[in-house]
Every structure is written in C-alpha cells, then in structure tokens.
Amino acid sequence: KAGVTQTPRYLIKTRGQQVTLSCSPISGHRSVSWYQQTPGQGLQFLFEYFSETQRNKGNFPGRFSGRQFSNSRSEMNVSTLELGDSALYLCASTQGRGDITDTQYFGPGTRLTVL
Amino acid sequence: AQSVSQHNHHVILSEAASLELGCNYSYGGTVNLFWYVQYPGQHLQLLLKYFSGDPLVKGIKGFEAEFIKSKFSFNLRKPSVQWSDTAEYFCAVNPPEGSYIPTFGRGTSLIVHP
Numbered sequence: 001k002a003g004v005t006q007t008p009r010y011l012i013k014t015r016g017q018q019v020t021l022s023c024s025p026i027s028g029h030r031s032v033s034w035y036q037q038t039p040g041q042g043l044q045f046l047f048e049y050f051s052e053t054q055r056n057k058g059n060f061p062g063r064f065s066g067r068q069f070s071n072s073r074s075e076m077n078v079s080t081l082e083l084g085d086s087a088l089y090l091c092a093s094t095q096g097r098g099d100i101t102d103t104q105y106f107g108p109g110t111r112l113t114v115l
Numbered sequence: 116a117q118s119v120s121q122h123n124h125h126v127i128l129s130e131a132a133s134l135e136l137g138c139n140y141s142y143g144g145t146v147n148l149f150w151y152v153q154y155p156g157q158h159l160q161l162l163l164k165y166f167s168g169d170p171l172v173k174g175i176k177g178f179e180a181e182f183i184k185s186k187f188s189f190n191l192r193k194p195s196v197q198w199s200d201t202a203e204y205f206c207a208v209n210p211p212e213g214s215y216i217p218t219f220g221r222g223t224s225l226i227v228h229p
Contacts (some may be wrong), residue, residue: 003158035219042221043205056216091161106159 002026004093004107007100012113018079021110025072025093032074034066037088046089049074078112086114117142119208121122128196129228136200136223138180138206148189149217150180153186159205165189176200198229 005024013019025032033056034046045058049068066076072093078085088111092104120137140146150162163174170182180191190208206220 043207043217043219045216058216092159103164104159108158 001107004091004105006089006107006110008110009108010111010113012115013081014084014115015081017081018077019081019112020075020077021089021112022089023074023076023091023093023107025074026095026105029093029095029105030072031091031094031102032068032072033094034074034076035092036060037090037091038086040100043090046076075084081114083114086112088112117208117210117218119167119206119218119220121204121206121223123223124221125224125226127228130198131195132227134191134193134196134200134225136204136206136225138189138191138220139187140189140206140218141187142208142210142218144210144217147209148180148182148193149209150174150178150189151205151207151219151223153205154199155202162191162204196225196227198227201225201227216229 004026007022011019023032031050033048035043036046037043046060046064047054047066048056052068063079068074088109090109091107093100094104118141119138128175151159153159161179163172165172165179165182166226173179178193180189182189190211202225204223207217
C-alpha cells in the first residue's frame with residue numbers, strides 16, 4: 001500500500017497570503033489528523049477529521065482551517081499568513097474510526113516558509 | 116492542560132552504549148503513551164505504545180519503554196545503540212477518555228557515533 005502523501009512538499013509564501021496543503025491518506029484510512037512541527041514548539045495538534053467531519057481541534061487561531069472529502073483526502077488552509085506560521089505541516093492517517101488506540105501513519109510533511 | 120516533558124534535548128552516544136530517554140507527563144488520569152521516531156529524511160513512525168497491561172512495552176528495533184504510573188514517566192530504553200538509531204525521538208500522550216487531542220513532547224535528538 002502507498003503511504004500517506006502530502007503535496008506540495010515545499011512552499012514559500014509571503015506574509016498576508018493564504019496557502020492550501022493537501023493530504024492523501026493510506027487507502028482505506030478514514031481518519032486524518034494535521035500537526036504543525038516547529039523547532040521551538042515541537043509537534044502541535046491542529047485538527048482531526050473523520051468521515052468529512054471535524055471531530056477534534058487543537059488550540060490554533062481561526063486562520064487555520066481544514067476539510068475532508070468523501071474519498072478521505074484532506075486539505076488544510078492557512079489564511080493571512082504570518083512569519084510564525086513557518087513550519088513543517090504533517091498529516092497522519094489511521095484505520096477504522098481513528099480511535100486514539102489506533103496507530104497513526106505520518107506523511108513526509110509540507111515545509112512552509114513565510115517570508 | 117496536559118504537558119509532556121522530554122528532559123534530554125540532545126544526546127550523543129557511541130555505538131554499543133546504552134540509551135535511556137526520559138519522558139514525563141502531567142495528566143493525572145489514565146493515559147495512552149507513545150514513542151515515535153523520525154529518522155533523517157524519513158517520516159515520523161511509531162516505535163512503541165502503551166495502553167494497558169504489562170508496563171514494560173517492547174517496540175521495534177530493540178527498543179522498550181517502561182510505564183511507571185507513580186512517577187508519571189514513560190522512559191525509552193535500548194541496551195546497545197547502533198549508528199542507524201540516529202534520529203529524533205518524540206514521546207506522546209493521549210487521554211483515553213474525552214478529548215482525542217494528543218500531546219507531544221518537544222523531541223530528543225539522538226546522534227550515535229560509529
């Protein structure tokens with residue numbers, strides 16, 4: 001099976017712009033989670049989707065949003081980019097209902113640089 | 116809010132040395148505990164996990180971790196490291212009830228010299 005894929009792998013944007021990142025989970029996986037990884041804060045949970053519904057949300061401002069499509073693919077959007085949004089954005093998928101006991105499989109991430 | 120502390124930010128060892136990476140969490144209830152590893156240029160992947168039962172958990176590549184409830188700790192160990200163990204290691208905690216939101220530690224960078 002193919003692993004979790006994320007596109008694009010690298011992005012450079014300027015402050016004030018918006019960006020959309022895409023994640024394709026492993027085939028058959030229905031739960032998708034997003035994380036922001038920075039050297040100072042480590043991995044921080046953004047949100048989790050299951051069957052096109054956002055089930056859980058981390059402590060991020062409303063500029064960060066996401067959605068999931070019927071084929072389980074997910075996108076996250078960041079509007080009005082700030083310098084502090086520069087980070088590696090990771091997507092992870094899980095099988096079944098995505099219970100917390102399930103193993104998460106991570107993608108390679110999208111490296112976002114905001115200038 | 117729960118937090119996860121990884122006390123060793125950078126660890127440098129020689130091959131065959133023993134490894135112990137510390138992880139402490141602040142959550143007071145029952146928890147699920149994980150260690151993830153990120154090898155250079157690779158995806159983050161699960162090393163091992165604890166949900167219940169035997170507090171000594173064995174994972175891939177010879178790693179193990181011990182859950183000590185009284186100390187709120189879940190330290191990762193390996194008796195003899197190899198150069199290929201060079202990676203970033205993350206401890207994570209999920210409360211099994213209520214919110215799903217997992218909390219990760221900031222990671223420990225391990226460098227193993229051949």
